Amino acid sequence: MLIDKMYINVAQLLKEPVGSSRRYQIDESLGTDDINSVKGEVTLIRTNRGIMVKGEMTAGVTVICSRCLKLIDYKVNYDFEEECLPSVSTSEALSLPDQTDNITIDESHMLDLSETIRQYTLLTIPAKPLCRPDCAGICPSCGHDLNQGPCQCPSHTYDRRWSKLVRLGKENKT
Ligand SMILES: [Zn+2]
Ligand SMILES: [Zn+2]
Structure with a gap:
């Protein structure tokens, strides 16, 4: 009923x-x-x-x-x-x-x-709902929706120590 x-x-x-x-x-x-x-x-x-x-x-x-x-x-x-x-x-x-x-x-x-x-x-309702489990979020500098691809800002994903290693890694590859 x-x-x-x-x-x-x-x-x-x-x-x-x-x-x-x-x-x-x-x-x-x-x-x-x-x-x-x-x-x-x-x-x-x-x-x-x-x-x-x-x-x-x-x-x-x-x-x-x-x-x-x-x-x-x-x-x-x-x-x-x-x-x-x-x-x-x-x-x-x-x-x-x-x-x-x-x-x-x-x-x-x-x-x-x-x-x-x-x-x-x-x-x-969860305290921190997500639109999907792997939501990439927005860029803290320019506000770009990172689900729609990367923005033009320098990478924020790594802190300085790591970005140095990443750079070295990239240099070694070339
Ligand atoms: Zn989201
Ligand atoms: Zn950005």
Whole structure:
């Protein structure tokens, strides 16, 4: 079953016995925070306190290559597991200490997955993404994209000692 905007009505599931479950396919474009698309499957399982949400997701994000600074489309995969509790305005609910980090189910029994999925997606993006594993980066002097071939600057790849050896090597060859 395909869900709309990552809101799931769990009124029925909450009436069912512990252990009952439902599966949903997610195929959404978030259009925020450079997250282009989110696809995957979530399983909701009725627990004694609320509902356990397990997801296996693939998200498409736009990131900047840490070497050549080009915008790239990147795919991330992750699993998540969160328990969400019905939001009830009794003093009983307030006494639960770790409630704030969970997904909540609002008064109309709608469970909103978008924030959780957004956060997990952002957490999974690597700190230094690359457009490809062997990205050559840009020249630190002229800013030329070295993936499109070398620039006219003197070589930066070696420090001075090495460039001397390289020069000697080249001289020996000629
Ligand atoms: Zn790159
Ligand atoms: Zn250059």
